[in-house]
Amino acid sequence: MSERRPAPTVGQVVLGRRLQELREAAGLKREEAAQVLRVAPATVRRMEMAEVALKIPYVQVLLETYGVGGDETAAFIDLAEEANQPGWWQRFHDVLPDWFSLYVSLEGAARIIRSYEPHFVPGLLQTEAYARAVMEAGTIGQAEPETIERHVSLRMERQRLLERPDPPHLWVIMDETVLRRPVSIHGEVMRDQLDRLLEFAERDRVTLQVAEFSQGPHPGTYAPFSLFRFGEQELPDMVFTEYLTGALYLDSRKEVATHLEVLDHMSARAASAERTKKLLRERREDF
Secondary structure: OOOOOOOOOHHHHHHHHHHHHHHHHHOOOOOHHHHHHHOHHHHHHHHHHOOOOOOHHHHHHHHHHHHOOHHHHHHHHHHHHHOOOOHHHHHOOOOHHHHHHHHHHHHHHHEEEEEEEEEOOOHHHOHHHHHHHHHHHHOOOOOHHHHHHHHHHHHHHHHHHHHHOOOOOEEEEOOHHHHHHHOOOOOOHHHHHHHHHHHHOOOOOOEEEEEEEEOOOOOOOOOOOOEEOOOOOOOOEEEEEEEEEEEEEEOHHHHHHHHHHHHHHHHOOOOHHHHHHHHHHHHOOOO
């Protein structure tokens, strides 16, 4: 059996796209690029789609074929070698689903993360006790206590990106259901989680809004999703949406534009950041 390949890093996604752009600019089809490498066209496609790691000798030959100059080639190779390095999350490969690995990579590279969460506090803002309660409730399926603890550890590790000197701007819209649904019979779990949300609500690069019941239905009701925006011009906005056994990554302009429009519409209707803090404090008094 072949060894399981880690999910692509953001760097591999960016450079794969760039290879495709360079090939197309050179007027070559994948079949023609494959002939230069003496490989099947599928190999070129998989490199461009970040389905495999970037093989440096192949990259060097392709760049020469595409007419890329020496300095740009050297810079590209340096970036490719860096992109091929496994992310910190790969040490959690025993519990990290393939479909979620890319999410963690995107999350770590994004400059802006905009999310809608209809059910639970987003993972980046969860306390350890809240995260454990959610997982014990069965949201990740039946699992041994050791596996649950590994998931909790992974979630806590992800949160370190918000403590970086230059963290991404996290903008979250939570349905009021998130505040109303208890995740544990122990009141202190929700109380401490609300305290955590209030703490983050005061940060410059965190925006929290609640979609209140009183505002009625809204266009994001269907499922949770996140939109990532990056500092690299080569990488377009991407949308992640999750379902029971997997996820979808969307990057077509039409789909991304639709999700962005929905987020903007929801933001305009949801409670303001100041009112959200008031709602959090009121809910906190219930515990």
